[in-house]
Amino acid sequence: MAEYYPLALDLATKEVLVVGGGAVAERKVQSLLDAEAEVTIISPGLTSKLKRQAEEGLISYEDRVYQSSDIDGKFLVIGATDDSEVNEQIAKDALACNLLVNVVDQPELSNFNVPAVIREGSLCLSISTDGKSPALSGRIRRELEEEFGPEYGEFLDLMGRLRSEVISKVDDIQERRSIFKELAYSEAIEYIKSEDYQKVEKLLDSILPEDINLKEVANEG
The missing domain is CATH 3.40.50.720 (NAD(P)-binding Rossmann-like Domain)
Known part of the structure; x- marks a missing residue:
């Protein structure tokens, strides 16, 4: 098959x-x-x-x-x-x-x-066994639910707002990719999970171009 x-x-x-x-x-x-x-x-x-x-x-x-x-x-x-x-x-x-x-x-x-699905805001994870074992898909889904919590949805909401700002203010495509990758691999999700938003803001300030107003971006949400 x-x-x-x-x-x-x-x-x-x-x-x-x-x-x-x-x-x-x-x-x-x-x-x-x-x-x-x-x-x-x-x-x-x-x-x-x-x-x-x-x-x-x-x-x-x-x-x-x-x-x-x-x-x-x-x-x-x-x-x-x-x-x-x-x-x-x-x-x-x-x-x-x-x-x-x-x-x-x-x-x-x-x-x-x-497939079995996990949703946290805009994050959607799918698990499939090609129909061979829906029970195993369910087990894996439950295991992943413990790892991927609401902080991922919150992070993606923030990234959705930041993305348009970065694209409008950074012309160089490679620089944009570098910014997006650094954000994705940063500790922002962990800070959001612990509700330490001061650290989130400080982290974003260190990565994003200076002309992006974080307060305006936050208000969009």
């Missing part, structure tokens, strides 16, 4: 179909909503959370069994039922239309898998 090619999808406003209404579908739907996808669920029943989301208009819901025409106009399809025949039909229909399809826990029916 060929190796999977890792990528990140922009699903904002994309039409996504989820077939199934249980706990697994609930988890999938939440991650899709976080990505601002337009989610439609087809299922004879829903968890209480999914019912609430449907009532609030966060998702579209049809209380019935899957039909092949349900994939029409969809960008991505997820099969999350406990019926192997239905899952196989979902995969067959989606693949025939060259759609992205994932059947939960059945990589042989899917043309992509969903």
Whole structure:
């Protein structure tokens, strides 16, 4: 079997179909909503959370069994039922239309898998075993969660604001790269974790060009 090619999808406003209404579908739907996808669920029943989301208009819901025409106009399809025949039909229909399809826990029916994910602000770490051991992906995710805390998200928010300032004030590309690398390898994250913001400011002053006003950058956040 060929190796999977890792990528990140922009699903904002994309039409996504989820077939199934249980706990697994609930988890999938939440991650899709976080990505601002337009989610439609087809299922004879829903968890209480999914019912609430449907009532609030966060998702579209049809209380019935899957039909092949349900994939029409969809960008991505997820099969999350406990019926192997239905899952196989979902995969067959989606693949025939060259759609992205994932059947939960059945990589042989899917043309992509969903990795275990850690998110801290703009930091996103993905762990995949090519569908061979989701349990191991989960274990590694839990281990990494202990190492990568909210300080990484805070650091990236700061870097996002500083990046545009550096680009606008430093013309030399190599100098820019040097600044960004020095920031990334600095102790800024450790200082943020310990909430020692005076050290953060002092460190930034030592790395950044003099004409970058740190107070203005901080106020942007």
